[in-house]
Amino acid sequence: MKRRDALRSLALITGGLVLVPSCDFSKEDIINAYQNLKITPSLKQLLADIAETIIPAGNIKGAADIEVQDFILVMVNDCMEEDARNSFSSGLTGFEDFSKKTAGSSFGQLDQKQKESLILTGLSTEEESQKDIRDFLRMTKRFTTQGFMLSEYIQTQVKPYSLIPGEYKGDVLIADIKTERING
Amino acid sequence: MANLNIDAVKERTFQAIVIGSGLSGSWAAKELCEHGVKTLVIERGRDVKHIKDYPTTNMLPYEFEHRGQIPLEVQNENPVVSRCYAFREDAAHFFVKDKEHPYVQEKPFDWIRGYQVGGKSLLWARHVQRWSDFDFEGPARDGFAVDWPIRYKDIAPWYSHVEKFAGVSGNKDGLPNLPDGEFLPGYPLNVVERYFQDQLKKNYGDSRHMILARCAHINGNFDYYAQQGRAKCQSRNLCQRGCPFGGYFSANSSTIPWAEKTGNMTMRTDAVVHSIIYDEEKGKATGVRIVDAHTKEMEEYFADVLFVNAAALNTNLILLNSTSNRFPNGLGNDNGLLGKYVAFHNYRAGISADHEGHVEYTTQGGRPTSGYFPRFRNVLKQETDFLRGYAAGFSASRNVYPDTGGIGLDLKERLLNPDQYGPWKVGSHMMGETIPKESNYVALDPNQKDEWGMPLLRINVDYDDNDEKMVKDYLEQMTEMFEKAGFTNIQTRDDHRAPGLDIHEMGGVRMGKDPKTSLLNGNHQLHAVPNVYVTDGASMTSTATQNPSLTYMAFAARAAHHAMKTK
Numbered sequence: 108m109k110r111r112d113a114l115r116s117l118a119l120i121t122g123g124l125v126l127v128p129s130c131d132f133s134k135e136d137i138i139n140a141y142q143n144l145k146i147t148p149s150l151k152q153l154l155a156d157i158a159e160t161i162i163p164a165g166n167i168k169g170a171a172d173i174e175v176q177d178f179i180l181v182m183v184n185d186c187m188e189e190d191a192r193n194s195f196s197s198g199l200t201g202f203e204d205f206s207k208k209t210a211g212s213s214f215g216q217l218d219q220k221q222k223e224s225l226i227l228t229g230l231s232t233e234e235e236s237q238k239d240i241r242d243f244l245r246m247t248k249r250f251t252t253q254g255f256m257l258s259e260y261i262q263t264q265v266k267p268y269s270l271i272p273g274e275y276k277g278d279v280l281i282a283d284i285k286t287e288r289i290n291g
Numbered sequence: 292m293a294n295l296n297i298d299a300v301k302e303r304t305f306q307a308i309v310i311g312s313g314l315s316g317s318w319a320a321k322e323l324c325e326h327g328v329k330t331l332v333i334e335r336g337r338d339v340k341h342i343k344d345y346p347t348t349n350m351l352p353y354e355f356e357h358r359g360q361i362p363l364e365v366q367n368e369n370p371v372v373s374r375c376y377a378f379r380e381d382a383a384h385f386f387v388k389d390k391e392h393p394y395v396q397e398k399p400f401d402w403i404r405g406y407q408v409g410g411k412s413l414l415w416a417r418h419v420q421r422w423s424d425f426d427f428e429g430p431a432r433d434g435f436a437v438d439w440p441i442r443y444k445d446i447a448p449w450y451s452h453v454e455k456f457a458g459v460s461g462n463k464d465g466l467p468n469l470p471d472g473e474f475l476p477g478y479p480l481n482v483v484e485r486y487f488q489d490q491l492k493k494n495y496g497d498s499r500h501m502i503l504a505r506c507a508h509i510n511g512n513f514d515y516y517a518q519q520g521r522a523k524c525q526s527r528n529l530c531q532r533g534c535p536f537g538g539y540f541s542a543n544s545s546t547i548p549w550a551e552k553t554g555n556m557t558m559r560t561d562a563v564v565h566s567i568i569y570d571e572e573k574g575k576a577t578g579v580r581i582v583d584a585h586t587k588e589m590e591e592y593f594a595d596v597l598f599v600n601a602a603a604l605n606t607n608l609i610l611l612n613s614t615s616n617r618f619p620n621g622l623g624n625d626n627g628l629l630g631k632y633v634a635f636h637n638y639r640a641g642i643s644a645d646h647e648g649h650v651e652y653t654t655q656g657g658r659p660t661s662g663y664f665p666r667f668r669n670v671l672k673q674e675t676d677f678l679r680g681y682a683a684g685f686s687a688s689r690n691v692y693p694d695t696g697g698i699g700l701d702l703k704e705r706l707l708n709p710d711q712y713g714p715w716k717v718g719s720h721m722m723g724e725t726i727p728k729e730s731n732y733v734a735l736d737p738n739q740k741d742e743w744g745m746p747l748l749r750i751n752v753d754y755d756d757n758d759e760k761m762v763k764d765y766l767e768q769m770t771e772m773f774e775k776a777g778f779t780n781i782q783t784r785d786d787h788r789a790p791g792l793d794i795h796e797m798g799g800v801r802m803g804k805d806p807k808t809s810l811l812n813g814n815h816q817l818h819a820v821p822n823v824y825v826t827d828g829a830s831m832t833s834t835a836t837q838n839p840s841l842t843y844m845a846f847a848a849r850a851a852h853h854a855m856k857t858k
């Protein structure tokens with residue numbers, strides 16, 4: 108865990124400096140922390156924007172506020188099979204093209220509604236040529252929700268996780284359960 | 292120089308040596324030390340001190356880098372242990388990695404091991420059901436293996452002895468095939484589990500029962516357990532991390548510190564037992580040779596009596612490797628049966644379904660146990676085309692989950708406020724008795740050795756036709772019981788898992804009445820070397836269907852007292 112943090116800081120120091128507003132990712136350094144993926148700082152930023160569209164900030168923090176993109180990259184890098192990793196990389200790399208082709212401009216220039224609509228389109232596309240976009244978005248949605256709900260922020264400040272769940276009750280009437288609504 | 296040597300031998304001489312600090316070894320050690328016997332406990336792995344060495348025990352889910360999941364690279368390097376349900380990010384440090392401790396699979400066998408003080412007692416599933424004479428008399432009645440040299444009456448007081456100290460929660464069910472014990476209060480069954488009980492009663496009368504599984508968790512008599520530094524189980528269901536409350540029985544929280552407190556126990560960790568030393572003149576075992584796990588140097592320790600509790604297959608390995616002029620094929624192995632008649636529990640099949648009733652109910656809180664079907668097949672007499680039968684787990688649960696469709700603020704709101712109750716889910720898995728056979732065996736590899744110079748174990752264990760029939764019957768009978776209870780969407784599975792993943796491997800050093808057909812007598816002594824006792828899974832003559840750990844604990848306590856009486 109330490110090694111990755113160190114690599115991550117290093118990437119921020121080195122890679123972060125060459126952040127260029129360009130779609131030509133080849134000019135950027137690859138972040139070494141994710142050795143199974145080819146991730147540049149701008150791709151990572153794009154991933155953060157997509158995650159933020161899936162779970163936006165509102166009354167409480169959103170996905171990008173808690174840097175869910177780090178978690179997504181760790182999970183894809185460490186826990187996914189090679190073909191899934193490849194779909195993820197190719198979907199992420201091709202996402203700006205997909206955005207231009209489908210929504211008419213790059214993702215960053217879309218408003219919130221347009222961003223949502225683009226991602227929903229990508230999540231449900233059945234076009235063979237967009238399979239990587241779909242798989243990439245499905246993985247991203249899965250890890251965004253997992254990373255968000257199982258984050259330190261949610262588990263300590265929003266819905267505190269209890270290590271001691273209490274005595275077992277085997278016949279609780281659902282109607283009697285009082286839960287306070289959390290406004291997202 | 293001569294004096295120095297004598298002193299060195301003195302320092303290395305104890306009254307008893309126990310090989311293995313896990314569930315059964317720690318029980319032998321506890322009984323011996325408590326009664327004044329200077330005991331050396333030898334553990335091949337590192338020390339794991341209660342609480343102090345449970346690094347993950349109070350970690351929150353977000354503190355695990357992969358939220359519990361084992362990274363792919365680790366899985367690919369360690370395919371066997373990765374198949375174990377408990378090998379997750381929170382407990383991976385208590386499991387042996389395949390890569391570090393190789394063995395030879397003549398047939399697929401998932402050998403799950405825990406090399407540390409406490410062994411697998413940190414990781415076990417903690418269900419503790421007594422055997423009855425329907426189990427001990429099985430081989431004699433049905434004509435397989437050999438007759439057990441003991442019966443329920445021999446072991447019953449020792450079951451009570453270990454239940455009381457370990458702490459066992461359960462209900463007095465009054466079933467002859469699953470005797471009641473010294474129980475702390477049981478945990479509740481839920482509304483659907485109770486409904487299923489009623490359905491069984493209605494459809495099968497008194498011939499099939501689903502009860503609360505007895506489990507080694509403290510749920511009462513708190514002052515008594517406070518003497519061990521243990522407290523009430525908090526139902527965290529994080530047992531595999533090691534429990535800071537000592538809420539469930541582990542060697543680390545209970546028997547090892549208890550033995551230590553007497554001042555009579557010496558613990559030698561990081562010591563791989565190479566073999567048992569047999570003195571031809573004295574006609575008995577006099578000690579053990581160990582290989583230091585780090586320096587790889589060999590050392591010898593001596594004692595009047597030896598307990599081999601290395602866990603079933605490693606106990607076989609040590610005895611097979613203990614050769615001498617008198618025993619060229621392994622210690623006590625005059626009949627050539629050492630390593631043979633290995634058996635296990637058949638966990639291949641399972642079933643799940645929905646229950647559409649009781650929609651107004653759910654559950655809250657945690658519970659360290661579940662429902663349990665004691666064996667109902669072939670109990671009173673042979674009634675199927677296969678021998679013996681199966682026990683089964685059973686549980687019903689209901690979860691609330693969010694609708695995860697869509698994205699955006701709407702999704703966020705739904706994730707934070709889950710409100711979808713699906714139907715109740717019910718499920719069961721089988722625990723089948725397997726028949727020990729000479730063709731299911733372990734042996735030493737003639738050429739390959741591990742890092743410590745120990746021959747690799749070759750494992751040759753497989754299912755047979757009886758197991759196939761039993762899987763089929765379990766799935767048929769469970770489907771019928773589920774259908775009669777009105778459960779829907781019934782799904783059956785046979786995962787064809789390899790033997791071993793049940794982590795109930797047994798036998799190879801079986802007990803019996805006759806030295807020609809068994810290795811151990813009714814007191815767990817090697818027939819040919821009576822100062823060597825084996826009381827772990829290796830000693831099992833047959834497997835029955837019950838989770839075996841309670842029986843190993845009772846065997847160890849009983850044998851320790853026999854050894855003290857004999858001295």
